[in-house]
Amino acid sequence: MRGLNLRKNWVSLPFVTAAGPIHTSESEISSFAEAVVTREKANGIRCFQVRAAGNISLDNCSNFDAYVTMVLDLANGSDYVWEKQLQKQKRRQVRKAGKNNLVSVTGKLELLDDFYDIWTQRINQLGTPVFSKQFFSEILTSFGDDAWIQAVQKNGFTVGVMLVLMHNGQAFPPWAATRSEFNSEGANSLLYWSVIEEACRRG
Template identity: 30%
Template sequence: MGMEMPEPRLDVSKHRLDELKECKGRLSRQIGEAKQSDSNADRLIDELKQVSDEIKQLQKLLKQQLNETRSAKKWAPGTIEKPPAIANKITSGAITVRSCADDDISAVEAYLAEHPAASVWHLPAVSRFIKDTCGHRARYFCAFDETHNLVGVLPLVQLNSRLFGNFLVAMPYFNYGGVLADNREVTLKLISHADQWRREVNASHLELRFCQDNALGLPQKTDKVVFWLPLPDNVDDLWDSFQPKVRAQIRRGQREMTELSIGGPELLDEFYRVFAVNMRDLGTPVYGKDFFANLLQALEGQAWLVVARINGRAVGCAFLTGYKGRMEIPWASTLRRYNHTSINMSMYWKVLEFAVQQGFDVFDFGRCSQDAGTYRFKQQWGAQPLKLYWDYVLPDGEKLPALNPDNPKFRLMIAVWQRLPVMLTNLLGPHIVKRLP
């Protein structure tokens, strides 16, 4: 590899500066000699002043050129294009849809590996995890063409309770999970079969969680966003891309944080202690410990736990997943009484380091509302907000569901929950939260 050549105008500026410095030195000696011989040095002094002024101007210009060169070469996160959930491929003959059989699993996994919009939550292993851990009914619809090639999938889960209602979601608990298909015809076939199941179980609606607007003509919610950050090849470029304020907060957290571990089930107890307290403080029912234990097992090799400690005490935690070049952080928590330490900033930085070192191309900061404080937290890392499009299949005349914490009827419940002992919320929470999408 040859030596990298400097920018032409930068090279010229440096050459001229060297000439002027030599001239300044020569004039200074001549002025000294003139004074020693009592000769008039006024002309030389005027010439020296002119040279000195030109040196200052050139040094200023050179500094500006150097900054421009560094800025041009500095890595910065680029724009991310959303991968299409519905392709524009031609399929062969009539499309048939049926529930995925055990013999179809390998074909489904191969299809997901090739589909650009597939997420880890589309994996059949996740549907089995929800069914086995939460006790919900789940169906994994597969679409085939007449040559028996798989051309589309739709994982679907039924949530049914007296408190929150009866409905279908693709996929609950997670940000992604709508239809993946080779074309629009396949998509409509899959949705039609899903709606038929909705009617069979008398569910109020079907929710499809997309990351893009697929123009299906369905009612939508678009009030949530996710943040994706493109990752460079090395952590130094990522560090240099941050604003000075972000770097300062990370350094502050690093002074406080004495240890951070990234691993598996061996960290579950510490992870859950922090997570459960934080969920209680937020007024949100907590998943059971078995939820995370079983999810780690279902996603073996594609999921990690993170625990941040101060003086041996776990004060921060996170759950990570990795699939097809994208690392996602679906859950993260820190204990509120340690917020002043900026421990969350140093923990996120270590997680981003880990993502780069593992070779991921994108880091997914997860979901939030556009006016939430977490929106600004995620944005400060240089991540790009991507609007989520959640489509709904509803009976005629029905309104969009309003099952969210901002609904006034849940505010009192949240306020009461925040005052309950953690031991009690850990006991009650898993029975409630598994009914929430």
């Protein structure tokens, strides 16, 4: 990707919050970093960002605390989140969705068309380029049970969608959108609450 100065940067994962190297030993990570630096120079790359949850100690590299990640602790289950961690206003919005006959469903490829339709409409409204449908299909297939689509429907019509990834007991929701005309009925709140419930169920 290109930074504000229009110079090319490499980013370890531009779509989710953080992950880090898959190598486990310091020597493997150091070897990886040296290889990246060599390729950086050969390709005219200004910098390589490793977006990890914690600091990574590497020679000739510095840790840069530029991002803040909001994390909701789900360890005590969805009932605890509902009673102790969710604001009253959000609980009212979720209940409102039920009164408006909105329901949540969980799926994978069978919900991909609905997901892509709603997500691309929203992204186009923002003037942002979209990924291909095949990109999301490959994610759902490659991640197996660790990827799913959460959807909110009204009378069988999908009004909100989110593609969720699970890794090491954490749920990441990088892509989500709703049909804005249904947000007043609680669609957005029900969508996020349903993801919390499903993530708790999956552990």
